[in-house]
Amino acid sequence: MEKVYIETYGCSANQNNSEILAGILSRAGFLIVNSEELADVVIINSCVVKSKTESKIKRRIQDLKSKNLVLVCGCMPETDFKKIRKLNTRAIFLGTHHFKEVLNLLRDYQEKKLDEKKQLEYLKRTDEIKLNLPKLPKNNLVSIHQISEGCLGNCSYCKTKLAKGKLFSYPIKDIVKSITQDLESGAKEIWLTSQDNGCYGCDWDNKSHLPELLNEILTIKRNFKLRLGMINPNHVNEILKELLEIYKNPKMYKFLHIPIQSASNQILEHMHRKYKIEQVREIINKFQKDFPDIVIATDIIVGYPRELEEDQKKNLDFIREFKPDVFNLSKFSKHKGTELEKYSILAGKIIAKRASELMQAHKETAKENKQKYINKTIKVFVNEKISENLYRARDENYNIVVVKTSKEDLGKEIEVRIINFGVHNLIGEKTKVKSA
């Protein structure tokens, strides 16, 4: 039996792609192993969002020269196929729109039919629905669902767009069927993910069908929690009223991931982000009014080529005003093939100074947010083992709560008293158990 090791980089969608690869391969008789040393085939499921990660992935592909077979998939084959092949001439490639064809690719390779023409077919842009497929979930309690591929944006800095291309939304009925199946197999938490959940269905009739999809999913007669992934502000605006109503459903985690990338309108305009920071303020204010403890997640790119000290001040003010609990900070990195390819980059020490200022502001404000939970008794859903008797749980706002308990509580809702906190989690002490 051939052994396969899968190494995954990037977003939840890519994590789900690896789960699908593992599902298809193990159903076909391959054994999925958890170390490269044991493997006959090493799969690198790549990401192109940050150039630092890209460099790391390229070094990995180069270092794997001695391996029997290296299969590179994800976004990098679509954007850097020729370059990567020079790093490892024996590698084979599966584009991000061809995950379902992994067995065909391996068969063509083994039958020595994978010539240049054939290889390029596995990189072509096509509409692939990654649903209702065999899967080996990383966590059986958490079911990740992609709802679309691509986006409607053309952000100046973005390389993902070059790989994922135009928006392709999956049919609502296929998504609901796939989620229902996973719930029947024991999943208790559903993650909806894509490059931009806000524009779901806009490729059908230019309007977002996200509320319709959420309502369909929330009518599934099962006990579960739903986490909605990132939505760009420009699409939230058009469905804000409906979203606020939908978030009242107890199945919805009160979690809003709204990447701003910058709090300065002059930078947002240069990025082609299609919204103004005032619109973001209005959205977050409305969510925080209806759901005072909602967890806000956001993303900022620091060191954008046009960024001035006054723009940095706006970013800091935004963090201090909205105190996001989850903060994804990226240092600007230039990507070939994007609009900013020829721009000069700000000095490294300026970017480093601004990054540490933003991270410091985030740490301070995220802790401030968590102060209110001390001595509170809350219900949490235990969804992941960390170590022997330490488990990760989530409260209704999707805060991470670390609690000492036993495996009997995995997949259950328990009550804990909050005794301490860190920047990114609460520490809970178990009070009593209630079965889910």
Ligand code: SF4
């Ligand atoms: S919305 Fe912008 S940043 Fe996001 S994937 Fe599309 S082009 Fe890239």
